[in-house]
Amino acid sequence: AAIKDENPDLILAGHVAADDGSSQVPTRIAEILGLPHINVITSLDIADGKAVASSEADGGTQVTEVSIPAVISSQVSWNEPRYPSMKGIMQAKKKPVATVAAAAADNKVTIVEYALPAAKAAGIKVEDEPEVMAAKLGDWMKNTVKVEVK
Known part of the structure; x- marks a missing residue:
């Protein structure tokens, strides 16, 4: 709900999570918002309201084109990060950070139970x-x- 209110043109996300690396977050965001999604990209070009991305696939390259807005997740090797300067860090501390109450979220998933797997013989x-x-x-x-x- 909070992302939808921002009406973004492009949502970029990482692909590896700390738990299992299954790329669930960007996929679920795309589903909830009804946006196209390209997973685990290695390159990205945006022009004329379209995003064209390449992904590694079965020993080759898959090129996918989607209209924007879209959700795109990337591999670690996709881009060289730009680290902020000390001045940028200090300026960022002064900017307001909006928070959204968890109760305001439109939850579509209910956790029924957590259970350990059966012990192996x-x-x-x-x-x-x-x-x-x-x-x-x-x-x-x-x-x-x-x-x-x-």
Whole structure:
């Protein structure tokens, strides 16, 4: 809701999150706002109301064109960051920062439950003659892991 109120022409986002790197944030922002989205770009050109971006794809390059406004996420290597000067940092401290209450957000997701994954079965260590080890391992896989052994 807060982003929609700003009516941006272009929303740029990183692609890697601290949790799993699944690029969920830019994809979800695009979906919620109903905007086109290009994920994990390596280059970007904007002209005549269009964004043209390149992405790595299956050993080649995929070129995608979307109309703006749009949401675009980038790889780390996309651009060399510009770091602010001390003067810029001091000026930024004087600028107002708007905050939006979480209750004002139009949440479309409800977390039902957090749960740990089931514990994995313990492995085994087999030391014997190769034929005996193969038989013991086959029996273990068949009976414990439930793998069909032929």
